[in-house]
Amino acid sequence: MDNPAIFGTIERPRRLPDEIAQTIMSAISSGELRIGDKLPSETEMSERFGVARTVVREAVSLLKFDGVVDAKRGVGAFVADRSERTSFRISPACFEKRREIVKLLQLRTSVQSGAAALAAEFRSDEQLEVIKSTFAELLSANQRGPEDAVEERVDAELRLYRLITEASDNSYFCDVVSMIEANIQTHLRSAFLKNTAACEFKDSVVEEHRAVVQAINDGDAEKARTATRRRFANAATSLAERKDFA
Structure with missing residues (x-):
């Protein structure tokens, strides 16, 4: 191509709501x-945004289910005090995405366990140190809790298993894991963050990750395989069995 700069990055458009x-x-x-302020009416917002009232209604519904606004029938929608939320909420739009996350976790159960077994055999000392350092980052984010560090927690976990996969010295495993992570980051990140906040900040989950890292440290391929399979199988089961999962 004579002019490689002719094509630029295309921004993926978001839905109007x-x-x-x-x-x-x-x-x-x-x-x-501010907290307590009333939002403009559906009619006003549809005129200001230049969209149908149904689009505005869906946007407000998303905010309502995420605890950002409180809607009172016949009165309107008001900015909520999110510090007073007593339960974790997830919008209906996320349910289908959560089903997709379950499927990806099922896929990761096989792929990551195989990669971890190879990593236990073939990782270098340098790779092991980076894996341990990343696990320490996961621990730090976990200690700060879901209100303050859910994004750091998610990113540290994704990076941890990417590094483990790279240590397997198998490019095919790396390709599959890269595909999975790209899918999460591009299409499922919001639902992934919400599920992590709801389910993953537990000592038992941390210990499952620790068992994976320890097995790789010890060079025990079968323990690494078993520990990794247990971690992702438990994650898929936990998400599928959530009471608000539909």
């Missing part, structure tokens, strides 16, 4: 909207 919800979130974050 997501765009509107994000705009309202930005207004809350900047202080333009």
